[in-house]
Amino acid sequence: MTDIQNVLKHLDELEKQHLTPRATLSCRGVRRRHEAQLATDYRQPFSLDVDRILHARAYTRYIDKTQVFYLIQHDHITHRVLHVQLVSKAARTIGRFLRLNEDLIEAIALGHDIGHCPFGHDGERFLSGLCRAHGIGHFLHNVQSVQFLDRLERQGRGWNLCLQTLDGILCHDGEIHNQMLKPQTEKTFDVLDRELEEKKNDPALNLTPMSMEGCVVRMADTISYIGRDVEDAIRLNLIRRRDLPDACVRRLGDTNGRIVYRLVTDIIQNSLGRDCIAFSPEVSHALRLLKDFNMERIYLNPLVKQNVRQIGALFQLLFEQFLQDLQQENTSSIIFSGFLENKSAAYVAHHSHQEIVRDFIAGMTDRFFLEQCPKHLRPKRIYP
Secondary structure (H helix, E strand, O other): OOHHHHHHHHHHHHHHHHOOOOOOOHHHOOEOOOOOOOOOOOOOHHHHHHHHHHOOHHHHHHHHOEOOOOOEOOOOOOEHHHHHHHHHHHHHHHHHHHOOOHHHHHHHHHHOOOOOOOOHHHHHHHHHHHHHHOOOOOOOHHHHHHHHHHHHHHHHOOOOOEHHHHHHHHOOOOOOOOOEEOOOOOOOHHHHHHHHHHHHHOOOOOOOOOOHHHHHHHHHHHHHHHHHHHHHHHHOOOOOHHHOOHHHHHHHOOOHHHHHHHHHHHHHHHHOOOOOEEOOHHHHHHHHHHHHHHHHHHHOOOOOOOOHHHHHHHHHHHHHHHHHHHHOOOOOOHHHHHHHOOOOHHHHHOOOHHHHHHHHHHOOOHHHHHHOOOHHHOOOOEOO
């Protein structure tokens, strides 16, 4: 046994000594395809997943993907790349105090939104409608995140990530409100594949992560966006700080920093020594009220939605154009030269034209999406 392998063995032993029995040990990471361990391997499985996600091409494209506010020219508005980093930090803080596996937490957090299409949840809604109309089920960013990482990256071979990582990504559903989450253990890749199909057919299906770490990331997703969206909305003069509901302010505070601190602290206090991840009922209620406030005053604000019809029309235009290019084998189209050119034969063989178009559009940044549209149809950026 080499020195490096001795170190790896020692790290596995330290996990067994330090982590709670409810944590997911790195040695339990299971991949869809077996990988022979080299004598020079020194990374534990979930740490390796983190590296693979960071080096994914789709991860690079986080940099210009909308979180909430699109077409707004402002250097201090949150984009998707910052959001996943904030989720990772909040989740790892919780995981450290609960003695969970921080590598698994980081992998799930960094990969959880990698399937988001351009223009955030509005883009997701438009693309989902087009996918349904073409008979390939709903488009959901968490399902697409698994699609990218498991079946699309590396020319269609995927990154062969651990089951626990992919499950946490699929089940993150930060928009669903939960006061408590208890992991549903004993999942397999067959279960993962079945849940992927069931979720595409029924977006309302509430999937639960198989690990405590996955449950932490799901809670941290909400923690990381709820107050940050408030700060962005205040910065853009959509709301004022004094507009926040009194019941929320009393329990959670009125700044992102206070909101994050109190939510993280509450989860740690209410999850220590338990087999679940939970908020206290009082904090959970205040968080639910704040979510409702954000929905009404921020996410559905007419100023935010002023370009929504134009964006929807462009999604339909591009989808139909790329689908036609595939059907007519128009190899001069960018869907051939910029997407399919290096894809494996297996990817092409196992995906319909409609699914290929879905994958191509979902992977676009906001900027690249607009560059594919006729100039006279592109919406103008907003300068607040």
